[in-house]
Amino acid sequence: xxxxxxxxxxxxxxxxxxxxxxxxxxxxxxxxxxxxxxxxxxxxxxxxxxxxxxxxxxxxxxxxxxxxxxxxxxxxxxxxxxxxxxxxxxxxxxxxxxxxxxxxxxxxxxxxxxxxxxxxxxxxxxxxxxxxxxxxxxxxxxxxxxxxxxxxxxxxxxxxxxxxxxxxxxxxxxxxxxxxxxxxxxxxxxxxxxxxxxxxxxxxxxxxxxxxxxxxxxxxxxxxxxxxxxxxxxxxxxxxxxxxxxxxxxxxxxxxxxxxxxxxxxxxxxxxxxxxxxxxxxxxxxxxxxxxxxxxxxxxxxxxxxxxxxxxxxxxxxxxxxxxxxxxxxxxxxxxxxxxxxxxxxxxxxxxxxxxxxxxxxxxxxxxxxxxxxxxxxxxxxxxxxxxxxxxxxxxxxxxxxxxxxxxxxxxxxxxxxxxxxxxxxxxxxxxxxxxxxxxxxxxx
Ligand code: BES
Ligand code: ZN
Numbered sequence: 001x002x003x004x005x006x007x008x009x010x011x012x013x014x015x016x017x018x019x020x021x022x023x024x025x026x027x028x029x030x031x032x033x034x035x036x037x038x039x040x041x042x043x044x045x046x047x048x049x050x051x052x053x054x055x056x057x058x059x060x061x062x063x064x065x066x067x068x069x070x071x072x073x074x075x076x077x078x079x080x081x082x083x084x085x086x087x088x089x090x091x092x093x094x095x096x097x098x099x100x101x102x103x104x105x106x107x108x109x110x111x112x113x114x115x116x117x118x119x120x121x122x123x124x125x126x127x128x129x130x131x132x133x134x135x136x137x138x139x140x141x142x143x144x145x146x147x148x149x150x151x152x153x154x155x156x157x158x159x160x161x162x163x164x165x166x167x168x169x170x171x172x173x174x175x176x177x178x179x180x181x182x183x184x185x186x187x188x189x190x191x192x193x194x195x196x197x198x199x200x201x202x203x204x205x206x207x208x209x210x211x212x213x214x215x216x217x218x219x220x221x222x223x224x225x226x227x228x229x230x231x232x233x234x235x236x237x238x239x240x241x242x243x244x245x246x247x248x249x250x251x252x253x254x255x256x257x258x259x260x261x262x263x264x265x266x267x268x269x270x271x272x273x274x275x276x277x278x279x280x281x282x283x284x285x286x287x288x289x290x291x292x293x294x295x296x297x298x299x300x301x302x303x304x305x306x307x308x309x310x311x312x313x314x315x316x317x318x319x320x321x322x323x324x325x326x327x328x329x330x331x332x333x334x335x336x337x338x339x340x341x342x343x344x345x346x347x348x349x350x351x352x353x354x355x356x357x358x359x360x361x362x363x364x365x366x367x368x369x370x371x372x373x374x375x376x377x378x379x380x381x382x383x384x385x386x387x388x389x390x391x392x393x394x395x396x397x398x399x400x401x402x403x404x405x406x407x408x409x410x411x412x413x414x415x416x417x418x419x420x421x422x423x424x425x426x427x428x429x430x431x432x433x434x435x436x437x438x439x440x441x442x443x444x445x
Pocket of ligand 2: 076109110143169
């Protein structure tokens with residue numbers, strides 16, 4: 001378990017409401033960035049904060065010696081919104097601890113995981129006065145909104161950020177005690193649609209039947225995205241989708257995260273998804289079309305006989321190699337334009353996007369990562385997995401810095417990331433700190 005002092009620092013970090021998508025929280029975002037800069041300096045790194053057109057980026061550097069590899073550890077201090085707030089048992093930015101579990105927004109995604117790295121670095125520096133590698137720690141504040149300002153920052157600081165490999169803990173272990181190496185992430189493309197019928201809300205008795213209802217149109221457009229086997233019907237959607245490798249299909253069947261575990265974790269009455277694939281294959285290696293939000297018309301108490309003027313919905317498409325987010329946005333726009341009737345107007349506004357990522361888990365520093373995991377949890381062979389989530393900057397790290405990423409997360413799939421009552425097991429602070437130490441040692445060779 002962490003010391004009281006370390007625990008207090010972690011809880012302090014969690015108390016910043018650093019929600020990047022909502023400008024109301026800007027002050028807390030900036031306060032959180034300042035806190036991290038101070039913390040990195042306090043543990044013996046040289047830390048600097050960089051302004052961006054959005055939220056600041058913090059960079060910390062360890063002692064530099066020639067002849068050893070440079071490792072860049074990446075994390076993010078921004079968090080997802082907390083609504084629906086009424087489902088939280090305690091306020092999301094007033095962390096609580098019960099039975100060794102911390103509850104707060106960001107507890108695992110990603111503050112707990114970066115804090116564990118900070119602890120590991122601090123321990124090594126305290127004991128040895130040095131680290132086994134040249135270390136750059138980069139913590140940004142816009143991951144949850146697509147890291148829009150980080151890729152330009154990488155380009156502008158290419159030389160100072162040159163490194164041999166990136167390490168990120170912003171993913172999960174497959175199950176408690178199960179060492180996990182993630183070698184693939186899905187990409188993402190976001191888009192919003194607004195469907196407009198009449199130029200104002202109308203009386204549904206006076207006009208209904210002769211004027212289009214935009215909610216009905218939107219519902220048809222959404223329903224038309226999938227067939228009965230949950231295949232996405234947008235023309236060209238599956239172009240370039242790489243098949244799963246046979247070894248992936250075989251080894252994923254052995255993992256302790258199958259249908260029953262997913263049912264328990266999600267509370268869904270039954271699973272659903274694309275036919276011909278197991279649940280893990282669907283999440284990790286198949287693309288999806290998701291509606292993230294839908295609205296329009298009267299939502300208050302009782303009845304209001306209104307024919308609404310507008311309906312809107314927000315979508316994200318999760319993508320796999322070798323789908324291209326820009327191309328997906330283009331064919332999604334075509335789909336909506338082609339299928340919307342002339343009785344409505346539609347407006348489409350594309351949002352952030354990120355490329356999918358896939359790397360050979362046995363190549364490069366992949367074996368060093370596996371050695372570190374085997375040392376951390378020697379009773380269990382490291383699981384080699386992909387994840388369905390997205391970390392958009394990972395593909396940019398490859399294209400801009402020409403470095404592969406080792407994804408070594410130690411959150412758990414049931415930590416409620418992005419959901420109410422997000423958690424992190426306190427024991428995983430120590431676990432993550434040890435992983436940090438073993439990983440840097442394994443990379444140093
Ligand atoms: N930590 C997640 C990504 C993740 C989750 C990776 C689970 C692997 C397993 C990250 O903070 C996140 O949520 N990213 C967003 C990115 C998006 C908003 C551009 C996501 O995946 O929704
Ligand atoms: Zn995250």
